[in-house]
Amino acid sequence: MYKETNIRSIVKGISWRVVATTTTIIIVYLFFGRLDLAIAAGLIETVLKVALYWGHEKIWQKIHWGKKRIEPFNLWFTGLPLSGKTTIADKVYTELEKLHIPIERIDSKDIRELVPNIGYSREDRNRHMLRIAHLIKTLQNNSISTVASFVSPYRESRKAIREMVKNNIVVYVKADIETCKARDYKGVYEKAMNGELQNFSGVNDIYEEPQHAEIIVDTDKMSADEAAQVIISYVKKHYVK
Amino acid sequence: MYKETNIRSIVKGISWRVVATTTTIIIVYLFFGRLDLAIAAGLIETVLKVALYWGHEKIWQKIHWGKKRIEPFNLWFTGLPLSGKTTIADKVYTELEKLHIPIERIDSKDIRELVPNIGYSREDRNRHMLRIAHLIKTLQNNSISTVASFVSPYRESRKAIREMVKNNIVVYVKADIETCKARDYKGVYEKAMNGELQNFSGVNDIYEEPQHAEIIVDTDKMSADEAAQVIISYVKKHYVK
Numbered sequence: 001m002y003k004e005t006n007i008r009s010i011v012k013g014i015s016w017r018v019v020a021t022t023t024t025i026i027i028v029y030l031f032f033g034r035l036d037l038a039i040a041a042g043l044i045e046t047v048l049k050v051a052l053y054w055g056h057e058k059i060w061q062k063i064h065w066g067k068k069r070i071e072p073f074n075l076w077f078t079g080l081p082l083s084g085k086t087t088i089a090d091k092v093y094t095e096l097e098k099l100h101i102p103i104e105r106i107d108s109k110d111i112r113e114l115v116p117n118i119g120y121s122r123e124d125r126n127r128h129m130l131r132i133a134h135l136i137k138t139l140q141n142n143s144i145s146t147v148a149s150f151v152s153p154y155r156e157s158r159k160a161i162r163e164m165v166k167n168n169i170v171v172y173v174k175a176d177i178e179t180c181k182a183r184d185y186k187g188v189y190e191k192a193m194n195g196e197l198q199n200f201s202g203v204n205d206i207y208e209e210p211q212h213a214e215i216i217v218d219t220d221k222m223s224a225d226e227a228a229q230v231i232i233s234y235v236k237k238h239y240v241k
Numbered sequence: 242m243y244k245e246t247n248i249r250s251i252v253k254g255i256s257w258r259v260v261a262t263t264t265t266i267i268i269v270y271l272f273f274g275r276l277d278l279a280i281a282a283g284l285i286e287t288v289l290k291v292a293l294y295w296g297h298e299k300i301w302q303k304i305h306w307g308k309k310r311i312e313p314f315n316l317w318f319t320g321l322p323l324s325g326k327t328t329i330a331d332k333v334y335t336e337l338e339k340l341h342i343p344i345e346r347i348d349s350k351d352i353r354e355l356v357p358n359i360g361y362s363r364e365d366r367n368r369h370m371l372r373i374a375h376l377i378k379t380l381q382n383n384s385i386s387t388v389a390s391f392v393s394p395y396r397e398s399r400k401a402i403r404e405m406v407k408n409n410i411v412v413y414v415k416a417d418i419e420t421c422k423a424r425d426y427k428g429v430y431e432k433a434m435n436g437e438l439q440n441f442s443g444v445n446d447i448y449e450e451p452q453h454a455e456i457i458v459d460t461d462k463m464s465a466d467e468a469a470q471v472i473i474s475y476v477k478k479h480y481v482k
Binding site for chain 2: 002003004005007008009011012015016019020023024027028031032034037040041044045048049052053056060065066067068069070102104106111114115117118127130131134135138139141142144
């Protein structure tokens with residue numbers, strides 16, 4: 001973040017005044033051919049304009065019309081492993097960044113890589129969700145919106161997010177489990193089916209479908225780009241009007 | 242966060258131009274008594290000034306003098322339980338907020354209340370620190386500084402913070418363990434000494450003193466207000482010049 005120093009603001013203000021007043025003096029001189037009067041007019045104008053500009057700002061500070069409050073929101077992508085959450089969330093994030101709103105991307109993978117052994121049991125997952133909710137809430141305190149993608153298989157953990165976070169938009173990335181298995185480039189479904197991976201949502205642990213998702217994108221019926229467009233339209237309509 | 246809509250900016254710009262041009266016309270008319278020429282001069286001036294203002298802004302965009310970069314920093318308060326970390330950190334935070342820099346307060350207590358059973362074993366604490374480091378780093382990505390207070394008894398966890406976080410300022414809140422015990426309004430030292438609390442830093446778990454603290458405040462020798470002043474001076478000198 002850059003901040004303008006006071007001295008820069010003052011020098012910049014003076015430099016503009018010099019340009020502006022000189023222009024006025026030259027124009028008046030060219031019109032009327034009296035340099036002394038042109039200078040006098042220019043100087044009076046300078047004094048007056050500084051005062052008028054101040055007054056103009058004061059009046060506008062009282063006018064609230066045309067100011068819009070940007071409320072931080074949280075796009076919460078939930079869905080089976082390999083349903084396409086990260087891909088779509090990345091696209092949405094890239095598009096939203098272009099709107100010049102402060103926004104942050106949070107992905108399950110990044111945090112689990114950083115903190116190994118978070119665990120996948122119901123209790124571990126729920127504690128994890130509380131910490132993620134805390135992270136999002138802290139960002140929202142600072143007007144920062146979030147694009148978060150987590151399997152978040154349990155209704156109770158998604159509920160904890162909804163309760164702690166403002167303007168929560170649940171995006172259910174729906175995909176047939178067979179589609180997810182077909183996309184299994186990581187081999188995780190295979191491992192889960194062999195029993196090598198425990199607590200794997202959709203195989204040996206439950207994925208509870210969201211019942212109150214604000215947005216449902218069916219990746220069996222639309223492309224990732226189409227899904228991203230649906231989500232961006234929703235955000236633009238409700239939050240970044 | 243409030244954002245000015247485009248239409249507000251345009252209307253405000255026009256309203257200022259009307260005020261400014263009218264002023265010019267009136268002054269010129271009063272000086273020279275020719276309304277037609279005064280209006281012509283005013284209109285020419287308007288067109289010229291819009292162009293000049295644009296040029297003036299462009300030139301200033303190229304001048305980097307007088308811009309200062311505000312780097313996000315992290316004040317990391319470490320010390321024995323009840324050494325005074327939270328009290329001093331709260332005071333520092335309140336003072337720093339007045340400088341109008343984006344800043345966030347993170348306290349151990351708040352997170353442990355939200356996520357019970359984080360645990361106090363060495364492994365639990367170190368994982369906890371990684372998540373806190375992630376939180377601070379995410380805030381720093383958004384130019385937000387932090388005032389964090391955690392017992393953080395192990396060198397290795399403080400090292401993890403230092404490695405992940407920019408501009409880390411370790412504040413060692415030093416207090417004699419007897420002083421801490423005397424302040425034991427929560428009764429935690431007593432419980433630890435009775436064996437009711439395990440892994441309690443300073444009693445039945447080690448507190449490894451920081452060896453590279455940027456600031457050491459000895460609460461046996463100075464008041465919380467004095468300690469806060471020392472820290473604020475440091476921050477002002479190094480980060481918010």
